[in-house]
Amino acid sequence: MPVRPPAEVDLTADLVRALLTDQHPDLADLPIHLAAHGWDNATFRLGADLAVRLPRREAAARLVEHEQRWLPELARRCPLAVPTPVRVGTRTAAFGWAWSVVPWIPGTPAADDPVAARTPWAADLAAALHALHVPAPAGAPVNPVRGGALTGRTHALEARLAAGHLDPVLPDARDRAHALWQDALTAPPWPGAPQWVHGDPHPGNLVTRDGALVALLDFGDVTAGDPACDLATAWLTFDATGRARFRERTDALAEQSGAAPDPGRWRRAAGWALVMSSAMVAHGDDDAVISAIGHHAIRELLPG
The missing domain is CATH 3.90.1200.10 (Aminoglycoside phosphotransferase (APH), C-terminal lobe)
Structure with a gap:
């Protein structure tokens, strides 16, 4: 059976905190824990109301960029809640792809x-x-x-x-x-x-x-x-x-x-x-x- 593609980077709460400290330090002290590990992205819960979404492999990196570019426009059209990025993370030496801070939608x-x-x-x-x-x-x-x-x-x-x-x-x-x-x-x-x-x-x-x-x-x-x-x-x-x-x-x-x-x-x-x-x-x-x-x-x- 085919299996989920392996992650190409070790995504941890420590990495997320380091990225936040570097680019969004006002969020870096919030509690962080892994919420979901999908095929393309991992999602970490950030405090009570936010989440951090990061690609777990290079093939998915452009997908996060698409969300950052187009979700603000699409969210205005959609009558349902949409996790539009509220902060944008850029590539660094520690993590080579774009990433996002998005709302955590309870449910x-x-x-x-x-x-x-x-x-x-x-x-x-x-x-x-x-x-x-x-x-x-x-x-x-x-x-x-x-x-x-x-x-x-x-x-x-x-x-x-x-x-x-x-x-x-x-x-x-x-x-x-x-x-x-x-x-x-x-x-x-x-x-x-x-x-x-x-x-x-x-x-x-x-x-x-x-x-x-x-x-x-x-x-x-x-x-x-x-x-x-x-x-x-x-x-x-x-x-x-x-x-x-x-x-x-x-x-x-x-x-x-x-x-x-x-x-x-x-x-x-x-x-x-x-x-x-x-x-x-x-x-x-x-x-x-x-x-x-x-x-x-x-x-x-x-x-x-």
Whole structure:
């Protein structure tokens, strides 16, 4: 099984404190402890209300820079809380990449909530993504694995299917996966200009509090492209009931906005959901939460 890429630098609370002492000394005496260690970034809790977000490998360093550049603009559009950097850290001899101080948003990852409990805020997520999905300006990042033509993901998906990564989820799913993928590839393409795309709005990047959706996290994959990529969350996050509400609100908002018809929207979104969930299952031995999201989505996409 593939595993999470190893960290290329030893990220510790002592390193974070040293960086703060050097660049933001007024924050350096706050308590620091590791809160999350993801594939691309590590997050350290800083006092009660802040966090420090640092890339853990060179491939992720540009992602932090994208967040620093574009999140202030995107946060103004999003009706949910967004961890916009409040301080910017620059590269030094001790740490060779940019890093950020961001707000700590209290709540629970939606991935920890029962799937059925997510239905009440399905329309709120649709509205938040609709607010983000506006034409991206020149100079917006272009992510090679998010928001582009689905054909670019065929090789990666076929490799996962051939390796049998979906078999433990649904032993007879391979033929259905191929059929879904072909349907997604032949769907009408996105008819508009590239739009802002979050890139990774799965339930691990959504925060809930008291049964409500309150925040959208981790814009490291932010890109200009096809907004159907974000709509993959319909399968990653919801069951059939929640997905129906999410789709209904998404379609209604698109119609109200006067946008050009997009008849291939949900077929392409299903293709993106298959790409993402197959990757999540392939890495399941390394991250139980991501694996569970992938298993759920595959069962929603490819019911028996």
